[in-house]
Amino acid sequence: MEKKVRVRFAPSPTGGLHLGGVRTALFNYLFAKKHNGTFILRVEDTDQTRFVAGAEEYIASCLAWCGIHPDESPELGGEFGPYRQSERKPGYRKYAEQLIADGYAYYAFDTPEELDAKRKEIPNFLYGQASRMGMRNSLTLSEAEVAALLAQNMPHVVRIKMPEDENVSFVDMIRGHVSFDTNLVDDKVLLKADGMPTYHLAVVADDRAMQISHIFRGEEWLPSAPIHILLWRYLGWGDEMPKWAHLPLILKPDGNGKLSKRDGDRLGFPVYAQSWTDPKTGDTTKGFRELGFMPEAFVNLLAMLGWNDGTDKEIFTLPELIESFSIERVSKAGAKFDFEKAKWYNHEWIKLTAAENLLAVVKEEYAAEGMVLNDDNYTLKVIDLIKDRCNLLTDFVTQSKYFFTAPAEYDLPAVKGKWSPEKATFFTAYLNGLEDNQSAPELEEKFKSLAAEHNLKPGELMLPFRIMLVGGKFGPGVFDIAFALGVAETKKRISSALAAFE
């Protein structure tokens, strides 16, 4: 009988949620849903010095926007709570002490200053195998000395005692067989002087407590995998160990290296899912959401960064991703982030989405510009007319503003030089001949026949007409615009433009 699938996304609430983090959450979520399992959000807030107000709520909000809904979380609770590590503090010390009692860990009294000095003195200092007997810890001090130091509340940490000459290996679901020489892994701190566990202890203790079956995390965790594996064994849970998978990293588009927020700032694209305002500096970093990405597109493009279903299919809904996801098809190599392709995904999604489903967000975009759109039927028509030309949701306003408000200024250079009294006469005649309820083809027909009567080429008149209605050289078919605007508004725009073109 297979173990029930339970996976978790365990971010540290220290700031904006990076797209790599969202992808890790997404792959966890997809795997869970694919296998009728449980997706858990656990907050790893063991570093009190890095606590950032609001970060936890922000992370939950980013995931919700993406449609990644946890089954258990700090907000929701669940039978394995609490889901915030700071609230699980009392439990960790017990494990640390159990490890010491069993000879798998030890107390260390070295001060941060002593360690710094050591690192300066010895270039490749590694607190472990070779050096631990030269440090101040319960391995070198007598039992009485240790007891005395403990009794007087001397600050100390607990370190894992890496075994000698062992090889720790495991099968990574993505990478296959991976192995480490324990002589080269250091005695990582398990419990900090403030009594909080480090990631290493907390992650193992909580994954066990929450009955996590599979661990999907970024490749940056690969080097600490042997510590975690040993901890599972040392704590006596070796046969309950989850399966591991280390996801490839998302790299910066130029050069190499992990994608960071700074790269986004430098290259001009978002890195965070949603805008994040640093509570200390007040600086806001824009996110994909605020830049006009649809959550469906964001999730889609993230899924395709390091995964594919083996076919040429590139556009996936979340349910489709769940259906076709498999961890075996995740690639091993890191992927450079390509913002151009990201925009393409968004464009595809905008084209794919019905106007009715775009209505609310378009109205929001306008509201942000201080404009209230209250004729939904009209707005829907406008959306259908322009959505194919929008890469980002924020493009809707620039692409359609003239449907809601007459152009404030005209691209005069576009008509200038070619403008003539004859053309003005033509437009006056066209304006006077406009009748209610004429369809776009009828408007066009009328326009062309009238042009012929005036001995003018329609081609020379359409651009000026466009400038009259739109203000610039863009937008859908000019008669479609005129039809959508309605006869009264079209007339108004022609006459105001005629005055401006003089």
Next chain:
RNA sequence: GGCCCGUUCGUCUACCGGUUAGGACGCCAGAUUUUCAUUCUGGAAAUAGGGGUUCGAUUCCCCUACGGGCUACCA
């Protein structure tokens, strides 16, 4: 430096021993659009190098090169 992981068009990737090495983004050209975008058609563009294994390697193994990650009382 040490350890670990990786390496197919510029980018994301497919082909899990036998293909003219396929698709997508971007780019270029043409068509459509009497604007711009969309759309359509076509094009240039890749198996890092060297050894093995094999009848046959992009595919399996080794070495080299290159890239990345980790190397905190951060996660």
